[in-house]
Amino acid sequence: MSEQIDQLPGGPEPVPAPPPAKHGWLNFAIDFGPLLVFFLTYKFSSGGTGAFAATTGAIKGTVAFMVAIIVAMIVSKWKLGRISPMLWMSSILVLGFGALTIWFHDERFIVMKPTIIYAAFAALLLGGWLLKKPMLKYLLQSALEGVTEGGWLLLSRNWGLFFAALGVANHVMYELIQAKQMSFDLWLTIKVWGVTALSFLFTLTQVPVMLKHGLAVPESADKQA
Template sequence: MSETFDQLPAGPETVPAPPPAKHGWLNFAIDFGPLLIFFITYKFTSGGEGAFAATAGAIKGTLAFMVAIVIAMAVSKWKLGKISPMLWMSGILVLGFGALTVWFHDERFIVMKPTIIYAGFAALLLGGWFFKKPMLKYLLQSALEGVTEKGWLALSRNWGLFFAALGIANHVMYELIQAGEMSFDLWLTIKVWGVTALSFLFTLTQLPVMMKNGLAVSESEAK
């Protein structure tokens, strides 16, 4: 999952998530900074013609991303005093799939990873919702004050469906890349800018749900 929650990593692998009430800019940097570093590194190192140049850029971008996600986790622990479960999961998958990408020199591992992450979060959130367990609340360790259990269940269901949709969309793009009908560059651009923008828009649609279910708003925010 950058909403009004805790850090949710993003990346070819970090997960879009709502920004928390406190340290919003820092959570945003932790969530999306590593992905932006991957994008910039890839763009500046994949010049030249042929598939080899693009693959070399992807490898360098992956290495930069792996370093950036470790730094993001360290900063989260240092400045926020914790590493959210979402960030832990994203970090582990980034390092795992990143290592496979570097070892096999295969961009497919980069494109596959978001599908697995989105599917995992969708299953966790929707499974929790089915069994009346608001998993989003525990995963994000959110500072959203006043949100009721009913509200957290609704948010878990909605974000579960959102992640499921992202997973399906990413898998479709993976198949298009495999069929030669879509480029890695286009996929990366959609991943960095499209999914990020979509996450913000989806977060806005969830604000009424949070307000309806007890979200506490300070006087300064209410004005």
């Protein structure tokens, strides 16, 4: 899915979301590539000890992430012919919180950003579900071929609840970091690998929903079955 939906500085990452039917690998790279750039830059730039070294690594990672998210938008427009609303929203928050992180030299903006992104998408998807509008379909600007409006509504509800859970979890980790009961390094590792793995697993749990509501299966898959 184009998260993106956390990946970012101001908190890494476009936000995780289910991949469209076509160009799945490219959408995954566009969504999670910038987050991986942030992670690697931070790890290789904060080799010293103490808070100053960690903050320096976070600042360098933030700059790299901001550049990477712009590149992701360019690649999306070039290869896919569009930039999805989800990627637009994530990118605006990446650049905004990234600028705050650099200006104030404060890692809290990095940790705070995913909570805001997850909450925004949860409110949008669940609000649309209550109003009988499948917002996930509009955010992705891609159709899972054959999925009915009812199917999109269920997917919007399910992903809205998933984003809400991620938002609560990220806020809890933010509070733990503030209380010095959790390190920024551990948070970043969970953000990059844990959330990515959870998003992938959650996407798999939604496959039966998509199949039940009309998702077209390629002929090659039918033959293999």
